[in-house]
Amino acid sequence: MKLSASAMGLALTIALSTCLPMSAQMPAFDAAQFAARQKSLSLRIDDAVLAGRLSNSEGDDFRARLKKIADTEAKYKDDGLMSNWESVVLSFQMDGLSKKLEAQLRQRQTPSQNVDGLSVDLNQRIDDAQDAGQLTDKEAMAFKEDLDKVAGKEEKFRRSEGTLSEAEKLELSVDLDLLSKTIEDKLANRLVDLPNIDKSKMDLHNQLVQAKDGGKINQAQYLQLTNQLDRIYKLEADLKASENKLTTEEAAILALEFEQVGNSLNQLTKGK
DSSP, X not given: OOOOXXXXXXXXXXXXXXXXOXXXXXXXXXXXXXXXXXXXXXXXXXXXXXXXXXXXXXXXXXXXXXXXXXXXXXXXXXXSOOOHHHHHHHHHHHHHHHHHHHHHOOOOSSOOSOHHHHHHHHHHHHHHHHHTTSSOHHHHHHHHHHHHHHHHHHHHHHHHHSSOOHHHHHHHHHHHHHHHHHHHHHHHTOEEOOTTHHHHHHHHHXXXXXXXXXXXXXXXXXXXXXXXXXXHHHHHHHHTTTTSSEEHHHHHHHHHHHHHHHHHHHHHHTTO
16 A cells, blocks of 8 residues: 555655665666756756746756756766665656746747757657656657647648748747646656666575575574565555556665665675
């Protein structure tokens, strides 16, 4: 069963305050995908300022917030590793900024002079969300169909006049703005799977077996850690019971749970 909002908030507060260093490395951080999201958000901010949907000062504020996320990413990568927990933290920050941007955007005053660029950006956003499990195949297909409708309208405009008038650019821009907002609203409470979570669980289990067989932990320690893993597996199953997926907050809690088991194993085997 799903955790209540208050229980989830408390769990996240505890998780953030007790986060331990990574020991057993979880799935690799997808730097390329994260960089693409940063670029996409940066372009949305620039376009919003040009279109009068944000003031110059508001645009500067969002750019500063985006830079702060980039600085956090760089800090996390200083040791050459990126833990799953750190990846989730960055995802929280990026999602929060994207949601805040959509909430603050006003009605477009001027058309985008790069309608095709907006379409390409939205198409990539849909692909990234689908690849990350944030959108189902059915949801992604529906958004792609909406994008195709806008493309069809643009093609019709161009057939009649050979080029786009400013009024037509504005209409297409507004259509794309509305689609962008719909996508971000859907992702605001997105459901995600931790990347390669099944492989990560198996890897951690194998590390426990190898540590026991190699004499680095005793039978009692092995049973204690495997019992912790069993408890996490049950928690994951309970959280996924209703939708067979995890919210970002639930994924973060599980990520920390796995990291803490890895940290415990590392402490027990240290120096042995």
